[in-house]
Amino acid sequence: MKKVLGFLAGLVLALPLSAMAAEPVATATAAAAAVPAVSSGVAGQLTQLVFGLLLVLGLIFLLAWLLRRVQQHGPAGKGQVIELIGSRALGPRDRLMLVQVGNEQILLGLSPGSITALHVLKEPVQVPSGTEKATPEFAQRLMELMGKDHKDKK
Numbered sequence: 559m560k561k562v563l564g565f566l567a568g569l570v571l572a573l574p575l576s577a578m579a580a581e582p583v584a585t586a587t588a589a590a591a592a593v594p595a596v597s598s599g600v601a602g603q604l605t606q607l608v609f610g611l612l613l614v615l616g617l618i619f620l621l622a623w624l625l626r627r628v629q630q631h632g633p634a635g636k637g638q639v640i641e642l643i644g645s646r647a648l649g650p651r652d653r654l655m656l657v658q659v660g661n662e663q664i665l666l667g668l669s670p671g672s673i674t675a676l677h678v679l680k681e682p683v684q685v686p687s688g689t690e691k692a693t694p695e696f697a698q699r700l701m702e703l704m705g706k707d708h709k710d711k712k
Contacts, residue, residue: 643685
């Protein structure tokens with residue numbers, strides 16, 4: 559997978575260089591032509607600019623898709639020892655989070671610049687199996703709007 563990403567990165571870096579190499583030939587041809595060729599040169603440059611922009615945007619979306627696929631199937635998700643059980647916003651910048659570490663559940667207080675362990679629960683809170691895992695409200699709302707359900711991933 560690293561080879562594919564390296565190849566795509568090299569391709570992205572090589573495209574501007576190939577465009578610069580072709581530019582003197584295009585300017586020499588345009589200089590030799592008459593005045594009406596100037597307008598077609600501008601149209602050609604505009605077309606080349608739009609095509610290049612679409613190509614770069616397509617590569618960005620392709621790389622984002624590949625990265626998402628690699629992260630889903632990678633070993634990072636399977637060996638996690640810290641799991642987010644629940645989260646509650648207390649204000650615009652402060653929140654409470656309940657995390658599970660091994661067999662212990664810890665209540666954390668998060669504020670800008672600090673994370674404080676507020677309480678270690680003696681008995682873990684039982685979370686009903688029908689509820690979804692805690693996700694940030696924005697991400698959850700965005701997935702709903704995009705029509706993707708969390709249950710599809712399981």
